[in-house]
Amino acid sequence: MDAPASTIIDTHRAVETPEGVELNLRLAGPVVRFYAWGIDLLIRLAVYIVLGIVLGILSIGLGNVSAGLFLVAVFLLEWFYPVYFELKSAGATPGKRRLGIRVLRDDGTEVDAGASVIRNLLRAADFLPLFYGFGLAAMLADRDFRRLGDLAAGTVVVYREQTPLPDTVPEAPPLAPPAVLTTAEQHALLQYAERAGELSPERAVELADLLQPLTGERGETGRRRLLQYANWLVGRR
Amino acid sequence: MTAEVRPRLNWEAVDLGFAMGRRWWPRLVLAWTLAALPALVAAALLLPGHPWWALALVWWGKPLYERGPLHVLSRALFGHLPPAGELARAMPGLLWRQALGALTVFRVDPARSFNRPVAQLEGGSPRDRTARLRTLQRTAHGAASALTLACLAFELILWAGLLALAWLLVPGGVLGLESGSLLDELSATTRGWIMVLAAWAAMAAVAPFYVAGGFALYLNRRSRLEGWDLELAFRRLASRIAGLRRPAAVVLAAALVLPLSPAPAQAEEPHLLPPAEARKIIDEVLADPVFGGTETVTGWYPKKRATGAEEAAGQVDLDWLARLLRALSGAAETLGFLAELVMWLAAAAAAGLLVIWILRHLPRGWRPRRRDKKAAREIPQTLMGLDVRPESLPGDPAAAALALWQAGRAREALSLLYRASLAALVDRHGLRLPASATEGDCLRAVRAMAGRLGADTTDFFAALTRLWQAAAYAHREPAPADMENACGRWPRHFGPQA
Structure with missing residues (x-):
């Protein structure tokens, strides 16, 4: 998104599709993304706890195999939990869905497998030096709130369409405006x-x-x- | 105003705050430091042997340091970024007012970033302020608390990050220290002070975003309650209307008082070009190189096919191969080997084909429901925004359309005729299209049904589509002959007895 730097500060970005349609991307910032990530973390922790209990019981029969299975599960969940949900449910992990945000490519199209894998593998870079330090710094410094993985994959996180306003006009006898309005x-x-x-x-x-x-x-x-x-x-x- | 004011979700308002914090970050950090650095120095002098207590003290004073950045934000929003000198002069006044409350009762309020603008920017007596906060806070209190928690987490992340980075990057052997990290070799107090400095830096980095986030929440709430965005839009509209009316003010003076006749169209129609002129402009645009053109590609390509001599050469090569094969074929093992090779190749090809076949056919077995859903599309009720339920039509659409045409309402007549055709296609001929289909999609689908409908009907529908598109989108009225022809022939193709 190389829109010219405007003097008006805004979190909306207009993106023109090849068809000449203008899309309005409502970028989501670090705070809402932090909470979405937190929800996803809690979900994964819950899975680990359940899995730990089940495999712990099974370890009586399986021995070390169950510890191995647990590690495999941790590996898969840590690396592919976001990829799976971003591809399966319109760019939103459960945490993102709960907070009404989703991942899109920066031209406004749906995120595809390549972009999703890149942005999530690069979590390793965002995680450095500790607890997503680089990711947070990138999000705070970037105009479009992108972390390193987003920059590499060409993705942004945006709000799903939501109208913050009630859309009922109180009843009154209708009257045509006396001038043509834009x-x-x-x-x-x-x-x-x-x-x-x-x-x-x-x-x-x-x-x-x-x-x-x-x-x-x-x-x-x-x-x-x-x-x-x-x-x-x-x-x- | 330098930030876009529009009603936003609370989360989005916080994001706008972060964008503001980013834009003015250096000045905001400066404003924060003007109060926070003296506090750090004072705490260090007061408690030289207890870095952690000093940090706690500095941390407790945060509400005071945040007043400077808020002051900067409230000015910068309206286009004036206060320079350092002006800030330094404003600082004492900002710090002393309500300092006691800010450090005691209100220090524990998680929504302080949202409440502070009310006190600092609106002023007023404490009782007014409480009432005002109650009005403003309704939905923003939760968001402001969430902002505080998130910013606390951000500070911790940056703090841990700074320390980890220092630990990773400072090589062993620096400062005459032997192996191991720098931190391990220092005394506990020195180590403590390094950590405190890192924490202070993390707080300084996050503070602009925190203050701006709360400020933006406050702005959002106020612009929502007071309709700031509406005010801007109304002012623009009013000045446009005034500009329109001024030249003809005398003529319109009376008309302004009387209710005016309704405007004919509300759509944005500044001016409609006649088709010929529009065509000229379209040609000009299409002539732009962006839309294609011709390209000359140079390269070497064979001029003619292989000549007889070359073919003969190929023959010679084959002869040589044949001789070789004949020589080899003497050995039974060679023959056996060749046969085996052929067999394995065939087996590999068969396996490959099998895999391809499985890949192509299995997903259908796996996801039967999805395909079923696609197959059983519901009967559409509207197409291209037109109601195509048969019950929405008059009894004899052709006659009704003719009547409309004679009344001079050509577009409505064509609309009715086209709609009735679609209804007949959907209802009687099983045409199934998604509601998002265009006239072109529809025509293609009908052409695909030509076998069932007959070429005659398909052609009639194509002609009708063209008339309708010309009337609906190009505002070109159909020729009288076309219109009468369409109405006359319609019952034969789409009427109830057709």
């Missing part, structure tokens, strides 16, 4: 209506007053007018 402007009107319950009444009126050139009204009437436009925009007639 998509961004329609979007702003809808947001205003959707967040009507969240804004304090005084602030809602204050915001509506800004649009006096559009509504031709001030105060409460203007606020209601905006809700009416929003109702018209969502297709109520």
Whole structure:
């Protein structure tokens, strides 16, 4: 992602596909990834404990073989647990899924086997010098929060699509806006209506007053007018 | 504003904070150090023999050092990055206010990074502040606590990393020390001070991100509650509208008061080019080298096929081989060996074929369900956003379409006709397409069914598709003859008795 360094600080990155479609990647930073990693660690520890108990009981019959089996299991789980889940369930280990993030390639496409294996084998480099020190430093220093494995594999960790807003426009008699509005402007009107319950009444009126050139009204009437436009925009007639 | 304000999830807000921390890291570390370095020196002088107690003391004072970075952030957000001198002057004022509370009751609050901006940037009496925090904190308290915990972990990681790096990289023999690591040879107190210094450095490195993370959470919460993003959008819209209205202000003055007639279209349609002009622009774009062109490749290639002489040469070679074989064939062992070789080759080929066959056929046995799911697609209800359930159509679509056409609503007429055709194809001819299919996909699928439908019907559908696409996407109205023809022939191909 070699987007020109913009002066506005943002965690969203626009990526254009070869088809000319613009995708918006919402990059996930170190904190949320730390917690996702923590959940995955707990899951693996639980598996080790169960496995340890089972193989411990079996070791009465198997002897040293059960210790060997345990080591094989540890090897497989440590190296391929993330690879397996990233490929099987859309780029998300259980921890990432729980926190609503996933791995993508930096051009916005799904992560493939090669990229997943590279980014997870390089955990060895990220782990240095101790407890993911280099990985953390890389994430803090990189514009796109990538650790070394991500840099090598060309992957990013992003939020899955989630709307943080309630998407219901309160009912009001619909009314067409008196001017043609661009998509961004329609979007702003809808947001205003959707967040009507969240804004304090005084602030809602204050915001509506800004649009006096559009509504031709001030105060409460203007606020209601905006809700009416929003109702018209969502297709109520 | 130098950071993008938009409603974000709390996690995303923290990430924005980390991006801010990264952008202004040197200045933020400087602001942190201005208070934290004197604290470290004071603690060292106070407790020279107890590095760990000194560290605990310095660590306890963290809320105070974080005020400088917050001050920098609140200015930098609006485009002014305070230089070092200005920071040094502002420092005493920042440190003394509410210092006692910050070091006692509020030191243990895990959400201090979120609470501090309220106190430091908004001011107000303590009671106001409590009420304000209650409004703001609702969802952010958990996120701020999580941020504190994560940053504590980050500090520990960096601390351990710094020490491990030093231990790995400082070679034996340095400073006249013999084998083993540097740390082992030093006195316990000196070792302790090295660790304390590393811890202090780790805290300094993480502090900008921690403060910025809490600040961004606070910003997010406020912009959400107060609609900052809406305010920006509304201001832009208002100034655009004012700009539009100004030239015709006199004419529109009356109209502004009266409710205006609804705008004809809400879509972004700045201007539609006539097809001829559009074609010209398309040709210009396509002429760009990016979209291809011709390329000359030079190289050496044989001019003609092998001549008779060369063929003869090949013949000679074969003769030689044949002579050799004949000479060898005298020995029975050689023959046996050759036969064996052939047999093994055949066996290897058979095994290879078997493996390929198994690889190709086994997955089907393993995952029967997945294939079944694909085969039994549900009957689609909408295609290309058009409702294709038969019950959504009028009784006689062709007549209804003709009526619409005569009423001057050509697009709706074609839409109805096309939709009715799709409905008939889905309902009576078993056309199965995903809802995401395009007109082109649909046409291909129908052409593939030409055997069942008849070439006549397929051609009719193709012509109808073209008319519909021209009307729907290029805004080109169909010629009257085409339209009447389509309506007239429709019942024969897709009508109920067809």
